Amino acid sequence: MRQSIDIAGLGLLLDVQGEALRVAGHYQDAAPELAIAMELHVRVEADFAEGRQAAADFPAFQVEAVSDNCVKLSRYDAEGTIHFADGEPLRADFVVAPREVALEALLRILSSYTLLRHGGLVLHSSAIGDDQGAHVFSGVSGAGKSTIAALLRDYWPVEQLSDELLILRRGPEKWELIVSPFLGSKGLAHGKRKTLSSINFLSQADENRRTELRPAQAMSAMCRHILSYAQDPKSGELILELVMQLVSEVPCYDLDFLKDASVGQVLDLAC
Amino acid sequence: MNIYRKNPLSAGRVVDGLAFVVTAEDNKLHTLNVTGTELWRLAQSSEGVSIDSGASKLVELFKVELSLAKEDVAECLQAYASSGILIEE
Numbered sequence: 224m225r226q227s228i229d230i231a232g233l234g235l236l237l238d239v240q241g242e243a244l245r246v247a248g249h250y251q252d253a254a255p256e257l258a259i260a261m262e263l264h265v266r267v268e269a270d271f272a273e274g275r276q277a278a279a280d281f282p283a284f285q286v287e288a289v290s291d292n293c294v295k296l297s298r299y300d301a302e303g304t305i306h307f308a309d310g311e312p313l314r315a316d317f318v319v320a321p322r323e324v325a326l327e328a329l330l331r332i333l334s335s336y337t338l339l340r341h342g343g344l345v346l347h348s349s350a351i352g353d354d355q356g357a358h359v360f361s362g363v364s365g366a367g368k369s370t371i372a373a374l375l376r377d378y379w380p381v382e383q384l385s386d387e388l389l390i391l392r393r394g395p396e397k398w399e400l401i402v403s404p405f406l407g408s409k410g411l412a413h414g415k416r417k418t419l420s421s422i423n424f425l426s427q428a429d430e431n432r433r434t435e436l437r438p439a440q441a442m443s444a445m446c447r448h449i450l451s452y453a454q455d456p457k458s459g460e461l462i463l464e465l466v467m468q469l470v471s472e473v474p475c476y477d478l479d480f481l482k483d484a485s486v487g488q489v490l491d492l493a494c
Numbered sequence: 495m496n497i498y499r500k501n502p503l504s505a506g507r508v509v510d511g512l513a514f515v516v517t518a519e520d521n522k523l524h525t526l527n528v529t530g531t532e533l534w535r536l537a538q539s540s541e542g543v544s545i546d547s548g549a550s551k552l553v554e555l556f557k558v559e560l561s562l563a564k565e566d567v568a569e570c571l572q573a574y575a576s577s578g579i580l581i582e583e
Contacts, residue, residue, distance in 0.1 A: 439509045439514075453518055454519070454521055
């Protein structure tokens with residue numbers, strides 16, 4: 224089975240051999256003219272995970288650099304390599320168990336490697352959008368990413384764009400948020416784009432307070448929350464370069480917030 | 495005398511006067527302090543950095559005692575070599 228998918232404006236060729244395994248229905252087919260930026264060749268083996276220790280589904284990959292242009296990835300239900308070559312699509316060859324989450328995990332990691340090479344980052348965060356653009360909320364597990372997005376969606380004239388993972392990509396003139404098709408984002412407008420207005424690092428507190436971060440502070444905070452794999456030297460360079468560009472071009476804040484909808488006031492959302 | 499150089503597998507950028515270094519082996523981000531950033535800069539030069547050259551730089555920049563600077567630099571360079579930021583020759 225071969226399928227071309229659009230992930231944040233990049234074409235993914237998915238080639239599945241062996242047992243049937245498909246991506247979730249909310250992935251969108253790529254337009255015929257969209258260039259292929261990544262190829263994922265998968266052989267599905269029914270007994271691949273048998274006898275292997277089960278582990279967390281995301282991300283749970285062991286990554287090891289084989290050479291400057293190749294990394295080996297493994298987890299209990301998937302194993303393979305990703306090859307990088309300048310000017311060519313990234314190529315991933317994997318053997319996987321017949322599990323949708325294994326295929327999903329591969330899509331995420333391959334996308335994160337490919338996006339890096341096309342000016343994009345995958346970020347653990349929620350987000351809302353209004354007429355002006357998108358506000359992103361990132362933080363450690365339990366910081367309130369889903370809570371703040373849901374509160375603002377319910378009480379302010381904004382739409383929820385993400386609750387788990389989103390894609391930030393540098394366009395010709397500005398940074399954009401792109402709603403990712405990855406699992407965990409059900410009911411959202413996959414593929415939707417919004418100009419990025421702000422990035423906010425969350426802490427729950429007894430008052431709402433928003434403090435702009437210096438680039439070094441923002442860089443440190445941002446690097447903790449991007450889905451990144453820097454086991455090959457090129458990827459490390461690209462991550463730092465992109466994050467440095469992002470935090471110098473988009474306002475970043477520490478956002479202490481009360482667990483109610485009043486936080487919309489410090490975000491200057493329109494009523 | 496041991497010379498320390500940037501690990502070719504590490505990647506770094508200096509922002510706001512602080513170096514951010516990603517080490518490949520463990521996929522970790524290290525934020526270096528002001529002293530560490532100076533040593534990182536020297537380590538990227540063709541000469542690399544030794545305890546003596548690093549300490550001289552700290553004396554020049556921060557007006558600290560040479561003996562104290564040497565202790566700090568030795569500790570710092572060892573730690574950076576252990577974490578994969580630098581390599582020791």
